[in-house]
Amino acid sequence: MNNNTKLFKISPSGLYEFTQCESCYWIEYHLGGVSGFPPLMNMALDSILKERYDLYRKQGKFPPESNQLVKDKVKVFRDLEKLKAWRSSADHLEVVNSRDGYILRGKIDDVFMESDGRLIPADYKSSGYAPKEDKQKYYRYQLAAYAHMFKHAGFPVSDRAYLLHYFITDAHGTVIEIPFSGHVDRVDIGDINIEKMLRDIVKVLKSPYPGLNPECENCNFYKDMHILLKKNTEV
Numbered sequence: 001m002n003n004n005t006k007l008f009k010i011s012p013s014g015l016y017e018f019t020q021c022e023s024c025y026w027i028e029y030h031l032g033g034v035s036g037f038p039p040l041m042n043m044a045l046d047s048i049l050k051e052r053y054d055l056y057r058k059q060g061k062f063p064p065e066s067n068q069l070v071k072d073k074v075k076v077f078r079d080l081e082k083l084k085a086w087r088s089s090a091d092h093l094e095v096v097n098s099r100d101g102y103i104l105r106g107k108i109d110d111v112f113m114e115s116d117g118r119l120i121p122a123d124y125k126s127s128g129y130a131p132k133e134d135k136q137k138y139y140r141y142q143l144a145a146y147a148h149m150f151k152h153a154g155f156p157v158s159d160r161a162y163l164l165h166y167f168i169t170d171a172h173g174t175v176i177e178i179p180f181s182g183h184v185d186r187v188d189i190g191d192i193n194i195e196k197m198l199r200d201i202v203k204v205l206k207s208p209y210p211g212l213n214p215e216c217e218n219c220n221f222y223k224d225m226h227i228l229l230k231k232n233t234e235v
C-alpha cells in the first residue's frame, strides 16, 4: 500500500482521547467531532509565546518565568531555522508507515535539549486558570508522539518533555492589561510505546464502529446516536 490517501492520518493531540474511549475516537475520526481546531484565542497566544521563546533563544536563554528549565539543566535549542520548519504547515514532522497503515503528523511548539544533544519536546498550553496537578496525563501521549517523530527523523531524544502552562493570574481582576503567569511542568514520556499505540489505533479505525462503551460518559450521553451507528455500520 503506497498510496498515502489510504493511510489513517493520526494527530499527536488526539492520542489521549484514544486511551479514554475507542468508540468516541472512532466517531471523532470517521464522522468528525466538535473539537477539530484549537480556539482562536489559544492559537494567538501560542504564536505570541513562540515569539517570546525565540527572542530569548537568540540570547541562549529561556524567558524568566521558565527558570525551572535552567534548574532542571535543560539547554536551549539554538537552531531556529530547523524549529521554524517543524512548526510550519509545509515541513512539520511526520512518520509515514505504509506497513502499519498510518501517517502520524503534527506541528511542535518548541524543543529544548539535554546536555548531550538529545531533543526534549515542549508544548505551550494556555488557559484562563492555573493548571490542575494531574493535567500532564492529558498531554503525555502527545509529547511522546513528538519524541517518536524526532526519533524517526534521525534525532536522539530524551525520555522527558515539558509543558509550558500560561494562565491568567487573576481571572477576576478588572484591569485592562491581563497578567499572565507561567508554570513549567516536566513530563516523563520514556515508558510510552507510541508505535504499538498507533497500530492499536489503526486496528480500531479499520474496523466497524466498536459500539457503545458503557464506561464512557460521552458514549452514554450520545446513546441513541451510538445505537443508530451500530445498526448502520453493521449492515
Ligand SMILES: [Zn+2]
Residues within 6 Å of the ligand: 021, 022, 023, 024, 025, 213, 216, 217, 218, 219, 220
Ligand atoms: Zn465514548
